[in-house]
Amino acid sequence: MGKKQAPAPRPYHHGDLRRALIDAALQILTEDQNWDFTLRELARRAGVSHAAPYKHFADKQELLSEVAALGFIALRQQMLKAVEQHRDDPRAQLGAMGEAYVIFAVEHPAHFRLMFGPTLIGPQRSPALKEAATAARQAMVDAVRRSAAAGLFGSDNTEIQALAAWSLVHGLAMLLIDNRVEPAPADVRAVAAAVTKAFVSALP
Amino acid sequence: MGKKQAPAPRPYHHGDLRRALIDAALQILTEDQNWDFTLRELARRAGVSHAAPYKHFADKQELLSEVAALGFIALRQQMLKAVEQHRDDPRAQLGAMGEAYVIFAVEHPAHFRLMFGPTLIGPQRSPALKEAATAARQAMVDAVRRSAAAGLFGSDNTEIQALAAWSLVHGLAMLLIDNRVEPAPADVRAVAAAVTKAFVSALP
DNA sequence: GCCCTATGTTTTCGCCGTCAACATAAAGTG
DNA sequence: CACTTTATGTTGACGGCGAAAACATAGGGC
Numbered sequence: 001m002g003k004k005q006a007p008a009p010r011p012y013h014h015g016d017l018r019r020a021l022i023d024a025a026l027q028i029l030t031e032d033q034n035w036d037f038t039l040r041e042l043a044r045r046a047g048v049s050h051a052a053p054y055k056h057f058a059d060k061q062e063l064l065s066e067v068a069a070l071g072f073i074a075l076r077q078q079m080l081k082a083v084e085q086h087r088d089d090p091r092a093q094l095g096a097m098g099e100a101y102v103i104f105a106v107e108h109p110a111h112f113r114l115m116f117g118p119t120l121i122g123p124q125r126s127p128a129l130k131e132a133a134t135a136a137r138q139a140m141v142d143a144v145r146r147s148a149a150a151g152l153f154g155s156d157n158t159e160i161q162a163l164a165a166w167s168l169v170h171g172l173a174m175l176l177i178d179n180r181v182e183p184a185p186a187d188v189r190a191v192a193a194a195v196t197k198a199f200v201s202a203l204p
Numbered sequence: 205m206g207k208k209q210a211p212a213p214r215p216y217h218h219g220d221l222r223r224a225l226i227d228a229a230l231q232i233l234t235e236d237q238n239w240d241f242t243l244r245e246l247a248r249r250a251g252v253s254h255a256a257p258y259k260h261f262a263d264k265q266e267l268l269s270e271v272a273a274l275g276f277i278a279l280r281q282q283m284l285k286a287v288e289q290h291r292d293d294p295r296a297q298l299g300a301m302g303e304a305y306v307i308f309a310v311e312h313p314a315h316f317r318l319m320f321g322p323t324l325i326g327p328q329r330s331p332a333l334k335e336a337a338t339a340a341r342q343a344m345v346d347a348v349r350r351s352a353a354a355g356l357f358g359s360d361n362t363e364i365q366a367l368a369a370w371s372l373v374h375g376l377a378m379l380l381i382d383n384r385v386e387p388a389p390a391d392v393r394a395v396a397a398a399v400t401k402a403f404v405s406a407l408p
Numbered sequence: 409g410c411c412c413t414a415t416g417t418t419t420t421c422g423c424c425g426t427c428a429a430c431a432t433a434a435a436g437t438g
Numbered sequence: 439c440a441c442t443t444t445a446t447g448t449t450g451a452c453g454g455c456g457a458a459a460a461c462a463t464a465g466g467g468c
Contacts, residue, residue, distance in 0.1 A: 013433070013446055035322065038424060045359025049448050051426080056446090060425070113322050118239065121382050133384075156402060163385065164372065164399045177327050180337075181367065191247070194370045198360060202406040219416080240453065253417050255457085260415090264456070 005066070018045040018056040024113075025067045035110040035117065039063070064119060065126040071108070071115040072132035078104050078138045090150040091200055098169040098196035099144050099189070106188050112177060116170075119162030140166055152203045168199050222260040224250040229271045230315075238313040243267070268323055270328040275312070275319040276336035282308050283343045293349070294354040295404055301347050302400035303393070304367065308378035310392050314392040316381060322372075344370055356407045372403050 014020065018110065024045040028037045039060050040050045054153040082100035086092035105112040114120075144162035147153060153161045173194050175181050176188060185191040213365045228249040243264050244254040263266040286304035290296035311318040319323075327369065348366035357365045376399050379385050381393060388395060391394040 017446080033420070041371075049450080050424095052447050054426075116378065116382060117322065118317050118382075137384075157398070159433095160395070160398045160402055163288075163376070163379075163395070164402050167375035167379060167399060168368065168372045168378060169375065171371035171373065172376075173375075174320065174378055175367075175371060176373055178320060178322075180320075180341075191364070191367070194361070194364045195371060197362055198368045199403075244455065244458095254455090256416050257420080258457075 005142045011131065014046070014048060014052075016045060017048060017052060019151050020054055021056065021063065022067060022070070022138075025063065026070070029067070029110045029114065030108065032108045035114040047057040059121070062126065064114065065129040066086070067111075068115045068120055069126070069132040071111045071130070072109075072136045074137040075101070075104050075115075076132075076139050079143075080198065082130065083139075083143060089204070090147040091152055094165065095200045097140065101140075101169040102173045102176065102192035102196070103189060105177055106157070106192075109177035116174075137166070140150045147203075154204045165199065169196065172190050210218065221252060221256060225257055225260065226271060230274070233271070233314045234312065237314045237385040259288065265323065266330065267405060268318060269333040271315075271330070272319045272324055273330070273333040273336040275315045276333070276340045278310050278312075279305070279344050280336075280340040283340070283347075287343075287347060294351040295356060295407070297405045298347050298351050298356075298369065299400045302342065302369065302403070303396045305344075305373040305392060306377045306380065306396035306400070308398075309381055311390060313381035315355075316377065320378075342371070351407075358408045362377070369403065373400065 021042045024042045025037060027045070028034055028041070039053050042063075043050045043053055043127075046052075053063065078100045079097045082096040083093045086096055115133075142163050144153075144158065144165055148158045148161070169192075172192065176185075176191075181191075225246045228246045229241065231249070232245070233240055243257050246252045246267075247257055250256075250301075257267065261270075281300045282304045286300040290300055295304045319337075345366050348357075348369055349363065352362045352365070376396065379396075380389075385395075
């Protein structure tokens, strides 16, 4: 039982080095809370030479983009899961979604920082990353839209309200993972709930 | 008139290399929108050897901390200036302060990213940086406190409301400088005003 | 006037991202 | 099945980086 059953497409030498590299990156991200790993470190963990990754990624940014895209996919799933738990209550959906956003960031701070970090913001973003980010953002916009349709959000511009909602949870997430909130909240979940509630309950 | 009049304390060889290095950093920050400069590049711009900076800063982080601290001082001044323009209207003060926060970020994106970036978040933050950051944060907290004293902010926890206000402007600033808001707003100032207004006007 | 110490240079080390040249093994083709 | 092609991995190199050590020099205190 040394290897795998490998029903998946088993490439040539290593056996899906591409995935192994990404897995190593995710592992460093969660274990060491370090988003600034080196390509050579990933190669070491995968047991290949330091130049092997370049057969699968044009450069470091391309690998980082892929990892970041996985983060957006996971974030979107968390948010959608939160929505599903409040089937017919748009207001509760909005609150739960905001909490999910913040909690994702706090539970995966290094990954979250990578997703929104300065390394990937240029015009050179990969299509996959852009798509994943857009899909996650769309989940939030949809929730706000449902709330607007349900009569929340007074007569104001819905676009602006959606941007405000996103800004709120994004800023709170950033401040929390940067340890900028003092005293450090013992129960982050409670703070996230309180802040999102303060926003949601301010709606007419 | 080649040099200066130098009433300031003129150190030994270079003539305040420390300041020259920080100035070079600020220049790169504003000119190239690049927060990821190298120490060697700063040394080159200052016309010294690549090891000279280590006589003034223990390591790169120490220099970055100093630059970041200057950013917090400038941010605080901008916010206080915004407050002073609305002498006796706490609600307007809060809105103007939020706008000032966002506009500072948009006008100095690289500096802002450095200030809140992952490079300086460890427990090793310099006292000066910590102090500057705290002072800036205090300006915001004071504004919220004044608003609470003036009867805004219903019976809820003021701490949470202050955190929500900060999160809102911080998140908006981050999203804007990361180009995550699409379509990119033609007039950032207007968006900042609209979002902060949406928040402030939601108060009772 | 002399020494001390703050400042700056040179050199060196190990690490990094990236590239080119080479090696190997799987897949395609007859 | 043999032979070629191509995808994958290795080795070695280059330049650049942060950092430290050894050395040089120039102001300020005595």
